[in-house]
Amino acid sequence: MPLDDLIELRYGKALVAGDRVAGDYPVIGSGGVAGTHTTALVTMATIVVGRKGSIGSLTWAPDGCWPIDTAYYVAPKRDVDMRWLYWSLHSLGLDRMNKSAAVPGLNREDAYRASLPLPPLPEQRRIAAILDEADALRAKRRRTTALLNDIPAVVFDSYDKSRWDVATLADVARLQGGITLNARRGALPAKANYLRVANVFRGSIDLSELKETGVTDREIARTRLQVDDVLVVEGHGNRAEVGRAALIETPPDGELTHQNHLFRLRPITGRVTGRVLELALNCATSREYFRRVANTTSGLNTLNATNVRALSLRVPPIGMQQAIAADVERARSARGSAQQHESHLDGLFASLQHRAFRGEL
Missing domain, CATH: 1.10.287 (Helix Hairpins)
Known part of the structure; x- marks a missing residue:
């Protein structure tokens, strides 16, 4: 059956953060739940479908919600089980129906032409x-x-x-900022892969998707990553994730650098190993320190190098x-x-x- 005969994809309605009053109904956009509100645009169970940005994303709202204007919500035209419909929509590949190269967008007419066995x-x-x-x-x-x-x-x-010894981070490691990305880098002849915040988790690094950019020889010499370096997240939308750290455990394949939203820490030989430095940065005391000193601007929480260097650590004997x-x-x-x-x-x-x-x- 064509999807057009089964459901209607209705537009959500804008609800800016300043107009929301915390309540029982989730506010849902293409990226999922973005807050709550006291009233609902849709009072019955529905499925919110990403329209702009994360196109084709699916969020289940069993008790109603407020879908915002970056999303559609599903209104069934027939008597169907909504959970079955939720799983069925996953099978259609809505996330691949992109009509805009600049800002990903889902045209509902494209979605309507898809078919489902009923x-x-x-x-x-x-x-x-x-x-x-x-x-x-x-x-x-x-x-x-x-x-x-x-x-x-x-x-x-x-x-x-x-x-254990008490030391500041500056006593046991050398801090280095990363490269700032801009349009001019495309003209640089030398290229290198770089790590982003999306690659660095607490205690692990995901190398499955690396980005490439133009770099100068001086930048590579200054920001090159090597085994036993520790990367620290300098900026993140979630305050609790600022300062999360991960160790470079295996030799990089070719030149590898890092974006400016990551700090590189290089342990001082004889003072601390990279593994123990990673653990110290991710422990409860350090996490609380980073939450406390992070600055918040336009929704982004950031650390400055001075505060990171000033972090007080307990360092075990090297043995x-x-x-x-x-x-x-x-x-x-x-x-x-x-x-x-x-x-x-x-x-x-x-x-x-x-x-x-x-x-x-």
Whole structure:
């Protein structure tokens, strides 16, 4: 059945942050839930579909919501199970129906031309129940992985630090800012990959998607990354994520630098190892310090180099640092295993969805 015969995609309505009053209804845009409000534009269960920006994104709103003007919301034209419809829309590839190169946009007429197999209502409910149960298992695994992400810092926090040296970050590492991106870089002959905030997580670096930019020889010499360097997030929209740190563990493939929203810390030999520095930056005390000293401008929370260098740390004797790293590595191994299981469950779920919408469940 053509999607046009099954649903209507209605426009959301603008609701700027200053006009919102915290309440029971989520305010939803193309990026998901962006706050709450006391009243709803839609009072029944609906699905919010990204129209601008994160096109084709799908957000479930079981008790109504306020969809803003970067999104559509779904109004069914037939008696359908809304959870079945939610999973069905995932199968249409709405995120690939982009009509604008500058600002991604979803034209609803393109979406309407897509078709869905429409099973009887009892079958819709059966399919939805299976997929909901499978997705709940994935959610449990994601929560487990998220908890394990914090274990290395928790292990570090568990040590008795009363006899450790007290030092500022400037005493144990050298700080370096990154390169500022601009349009003129395209004309530079030398090229290098660079890391962004999106690559640096708390305790891990994702190298699966690297960006390239033009650089000068002096910039590469100044900002080149190497094993045992630690990257620290200088700016982030979420205040709790400012200051998160990750270690460069393997030699970069070719020249690798970093954007100016990341600080590079290079440990001073004989004072601290990169692993222990990463742990110290991600521990509860450091996280609270970064939250306290971060500046907020236009929704972006940032750290300045002076405050980062002034961070006070408890530094274990150099001989103890290898033992600490070994304890933490065991915790990281458990996290890696959980991530593998999560990836396996995601693959199984994708297969389950594929079978569901081919009528094979």
